[in-house]
Amino acid sequence: MTGNPARLPRPFDLADRAAYRDWRERKLAAYPATVAELIVEVADPARLTERERAALLERCTRSNMAVYASPPRETADPDTPRRIGAQLGLHTLDVNYLADDDGITPLAVTETGTRSAYIPYTNRAIRWHTDGYYNAPERRIRAMILHCVQRADSGGENRVLDHELAYIALRDADPEHIRALMSPDAMTIPARSEEGEVARGDQTGPVFSVTEDGRLHMRYTARTRSIAWKDDRAVQAATIALQQILETDAHVLRLLMEPGMGLVCNNVLHDRAAFTDSGAHRRLILRARYYEAISER
Numbered sequence: 452m453t454g455n456p457a458r459l460p461r462p463f464d465l466a467d468r469a470a471y472r473d474w475r476e477r478k479l480a481a482y483p484a485t486v487a488e489l490i491v492e493v494a495d496p497a498r499l500t501e502r503e504r505a506a507l508l509e510r511c512t513r514s515n516m517a518v519y520a521s522p523p524r525e526t527a528d529p530d531t532p533r534r535i536g537a538q539l540g541l542h543t544l545d546v547n548y549l550a551d552d553d554g555i556t557p558l559a560v561t562e563t564g565t566r567s568a569y570i571p572y573t574n575r576a577i578r579w580h581t582d583g584y585y586n587a588p589e590r591r592i593r594a595m596i597l598h599c600v601q602r603a604d605s606g607g608e609n610r611v612l613d614h615e616l617a618y619i620a621l622r623d624a625d626p627e628h629i630r631a632l633m634s635p636d637a638m639t640i641p642a643r644s645e646e647g648e649v650a651r652g653d654q655t656g657p658v659f660s661v662t663e664d665g666r667l668h669m670r671y672t673a674r675t676r677s678i679a680w681k682d683d684r685a686v687q688a689a690t691i692a693l694q695q696i697l698e699t700d701a702h703v704l705r706l707l708m709e710p711g712m713g714l715v716c717n718n719v720l721h722d723r724a725a726f727t728d729s730g731a732h733r734r735l736i737l738r739a740r741y742y743e744a745i746s747e748r
C-alpha cells in the first residue's frame with residue numbers, strides 16, 4: 452500500500468493501469484471456464500473435511516464463489532447454512548424481519564402472509580442483483596450462502612457472475628464506466644422498497660466500492676422500479692453497458708441446484724429463472740447473508 456490511506460488498492464485505482472493489467476490477467480486466467488469447475492463434492496456440508504474446506508476456499512479465491520454438492524437429505528436442518536458459514540469464516544448474519552428468528556431465510560413459494568408480497572417468495576424470475584443492495588453501509592452484505600433443500604419441478608436456474616469479472620468487462624469497455632459507478636451517489640434505493648426490509652430512509656451509494664481490506668464490493672439491481680439512478684450521462688451509459696455484459700458475457704455461469712447442493716460466495720452477481728413446483732418438487736432454498744467475506748476463518 453502507498454502511504455496515502457485515501458488511495459484505492461492499486462488494481463482498482465484507475466490511474467494505475469499496470470497494476471490493473473496484472474490483476475486482470477491473473478483473475479481471467481484463474482476464472483472457471485465451466486460451472487463444473489466450481490463444484491466440490493462434500494460428504495456433509497455441516498462437517499467439512501480439511502480437504503473439502505480447502506477446495507471450497509480455493510474456488511472462492513479464484514472466482515468469489517464455490518458450489519458444494521452433498522447427498523440429499525429428507526429433512527432440512529435449518530442450521531446447515533450457519534454451520535457451513537462458520538467453517539468459511541462467516542459468523543455475523545444479517546437478520547431482516549422476514550427471516551426466521553435466527554437469520555436463516557427459507558425461500559419458497561408462499562401464498563399468504565407478509566412474505567407473499569415479495570418476489571423471492573414467488574415462483575417468478577428475479578433479475579440480476581447482488582444481495583442487500585438496499586442495505587445501509589454498516590449492514591453491507593459481503594457473503595452469502597444458498598443451500599438447496601429441494602429443487603423445483605422445472606426451472607429455478609441461477610445465473611452467476613463474479614462481480615470482479617463485471618468490473619473487468621466494464622473497465623475494458625470504458626474506464627469512465629467505473630468512475631461513474633464508483634461515484635457515491637450513483638444509485639438511490641427509496642425507503643421501504645425491497646424484500647420486506649424494515650422501514651428505513653433512502654439508501655444512496657456507489658455501485659462499486661472497495662472495502663477496508665482492499666476487496667471490491669458491488670451493490671446492484673437490474674430492476675427498474677424502486678431504484679433511482681443518478682441523472683447523469685456517464686451513469687446511464689455505465690448501467691446500459693453493465694446490462695449488456697450480464698446478458699452476453701462468456702463468464703456468466705449457469706447453475707441448477709439439486710437437493711444437497713449450495714452456493715457459497717462473496718455476494719457475486721446472480722439472478723433466478725422462473726420455476727414451476729409440483730407435489731414432489733417444491734423448491735426450498737435456505738439463505739444466509741453475512742457481514743464478513745469468506746476467509747480462512
Ligand SMILES: [Fe+2]
Pocket residue numbers: 580581582721
Ligand atoms: Fe439474491
